Amino acid sequence: MSSTNSGRGDAAEPEPGLDPLARTALWTAAMRAREHARPDRLFSEPLAHALAGDEGPRIMHLFERDVQRGVEDPALAVRTRFLDEELLRHADRGIRQFVFVAAGMDTRAYRLTWPAGTAVYELDRPSLLAVKGSVIEASGADPGCARVDVGVDLLADWQTPLRAAGFDPGVPTAWLVEGLLYFLTGTERDTLLRQLADMSRPGSRLLADYVGQSVLDGPGMRAWRERMAEQGHPWKSGCDTPEDLLADLGWSAKVTAYGDPEADFGRWDHATIEPGTPGTRGRYLISATIDA
Structure with missing residues (x-):
């Protein structure tokens, strides 16, 4: 901030x-x-x-x-638990290569139980990864997988550094894009999602969270958006039809609204909503795949 x-x-x-x-x-x-x-x-x-x-x-x-x-x-707690379970489900199904896009201070490489042979690549700005690395080193914690930091600018060429760090585009990958898409313009978002598809072989997975554009533009989000912009990190985009958006970019997606049975965990006390419904909170979780 x-x-x-x-x-x-x-x-x-x-x-x-x-x-x-x-x-x-x-x-x-x-x-x-x-x-x-x-x-x-x-x-x-x-x-x-x-x-x-x-x-x-x-x-x-x-x-x-x-x-x-x-x-x-409750969204952060629900989102984290939902994505934890999805990541481990993909690991149980045989995926061993994971990429956390804009990883931030995420510690899943340390706190989740990963199968032997799992590699987790964490992409983010070098300065943030350096701060995170120094804190974790001081804690003495060890990751439960092969964890690889990759300092990049996601609006520039991040694919070359990722490959250089050992990423193998020839094996299925699970991509995690958490807390990022709404900070991108529509063009930036589409470019990133298409790049992820281009780097993925059939059987790869994408996990993400996003917000409906009609909700983002509605009066209920005005104070939030103004405060975020004041602090230098505005929310720039949303989408009311994520399945269509992702299909156009190479992904077959399932969308889960906060409050659905799979994304509740006893915390979500609001009615289940559909993406694009005006006047609702309009946030959702995405689980997508690249099919053969």
Whole structure:
């Protein structure tokens, strides 16, 4: 997040070397640390507290005070648990190559139980990966897989560094794109999703989260979007027809709304909604495949 004081007070001091978008990873880590502390937690993430540092909780509390009015949004906990289960399901079905796109402060390489021979490539900005690496090194934690950092700019050539790091385009891959797509313009989003398809052989999988454009443009999201833009990381795009979007880019997708039986876990107390329905929260989870 930006350190600029916009008149609301409590501006967070930036983590050295991290730009506003990269610092959203500290916010996410703070929310995961809070979930880890709950007796009814949906996942365990013991490294999250250290990764969030002092700035992550300040960002979290600032948004909950100014935008969410003290409400603890269940989406992060539900999303994390849903994607955890999907990743492990793909591992059980034989995939051994995973790529976390814009990995941020994600610690799945450490906290999930991976089959022998699993490789996890984490793509993100070099500065963020350096901060994350120093915190994890200090913790003494060891990954449960072959974990490979790949510092890249996802709006430039990230494929060449990924291949150079050992990625094999000849085997099925599970791609995780979590907390990223809405920060991209429609053109940037389409380019990335097409690049992922081009790097995938049949049997590969894509996991992602996204938001409906009609909801993003609606009055219920106005305060959120304004605050995000003020802090230097606006939400730029959504999509009301994700199945069609992904089909055009080479993916066959199943879309799960928050609150559906597969994405509830006893936390989602809102009615199940369909993507594109005006006036709803309109966020959803995507599980897609490249077919033969």
